[in-house]
Amino acid sequence: MLCQQCQKRPATVHLTKIVNNHKTELYLCEECARQKGDFKMFVPFSINDLLTGFLDMDKASVPVEQQGMLRCKTCGMDFMQFKKVGRLGCQDCYKYFAEELTPVIKRVQGSIKHNGKVPRRAGVGLRIERQVQQLKAQLQKAIETEAFEEAARLRDQIRELEKQLGQQ
């Protein structure tokens, strides 16, 4: 819904005031709510707050005073700035901030290993790797059941794929 004050931005603050037993309710956007200023802002708790919280809580491997120096060489974002806004500047920030970011990602996500969809273009290598893993499992089974012709065929297939990986 729209803010009842400015009718422009979405209402994100629900303000209930009780004065002399008279209750008034207002739905405002954060900006109008702040302008009203006669109450303490309730800031909804979001996953981003959580993230920033974790960033502060995790024992920093880089001392805080040096975090400002931690900078993404591609986009110029520094780590302190990221901590403030909770948004990275570019894909390479993941690389340049890895030391600080990886433990936080592990905490928030519970994992640091993607097991989902792999894009056709950007993920060619990973696609092949996964295929090799699958074939190796099949090979193991073929050997166990003494299906040697099948095993030889799988072995050749794996070699071929591994060659492709090497060329990447």
Place this chain on the structure above:
Amino acid sequence: MSWINESGPHNGIVMSSRIRIARNIAGLPFPSIASREVSQKIVDTVRKSILESNSILSRDFDFVLLKNLNDVGKYMLLEKHLLSPDLIERAEVAAVLINHNEEISIMINEEDHIRMQCIFPGFQVDKAWELLNRVDDIVEESIEYSFDEHLGYLTSCPTNVGTGMRASVMMHLPGLVATNYINSVLHTISKVGLTARGLYGEGSEALGDIYQISNQITLGPSEEEIISSINIAVRQMMENEKMARQALVQSSKLEFEDRIWRALGVLTHARKLSLQEFMSMLSQVRLGVDMGIIGGIDMVMLNELMVKCQPAHLQAYIGREVNAEELDVVRADRVRNELSKVI
């Protein structure tokens, strides 16, 4: 299948199923720091990836620059869940592609370069992913995504990294709210990595007993695993909701039906209705229709009514800007008008 105009499986409790994925274009800065020129380039690239693709899907999309819409236009799309508040905040550089059935929307220059979503009526998360996955493949034919072999799809905020996927199911849970079981149910789902929000996203309160259940974690489990845990939770919650409704009927059938008929009375006779009151009365009527207590009204009509009576839709309906009090009068008029067609 639009979630508003069409019926879907388990529509009585599950209003819609939505999948959203976040993608970025390799080598370009994320939207929050991108220059105007780069943002423009991103808009063009994504627009072409859909409109100029060979897929039959491509003919089905409309392209909209947000700065060409007025506020009412933008908020109407928001009320239909076809774009996000974040996209509106970046209206200067943002755009959206929406298909004609209003199932798929591809937001450009939101928090990530691309946020695409598919939304279906009722409980069909798998189907929504099936379609969105295909759209994702089409876009990828001409765009190289930011992707890391360990971290998956790279996103502007690390809370979306990995699959970049948010699956969310919108549920109508008046029984759990009335029996006060809702908080313990929400507490339980939070333990399995799911979270609940109100009708219009983060921070919004649960108007009309409507909750959106979605996954919190995007990295580690595959898309299918994320969907399967959401499905399990939603099925369980549906059972809980049905049990809560039965418990309410058993404790006092008269009270239960009285609340529902009174709500219908308010909707058919009130001269002013705030959004909050409208949503809570609508919730009771929806419950009554689903339980077979009120006849002659169908679920789809109620879904349409809900969207038609959100602020921006009402502004568009009367064609001029009105203040909040006038809006309540317009809302009451419109509700009476719509309901008089069926009752």
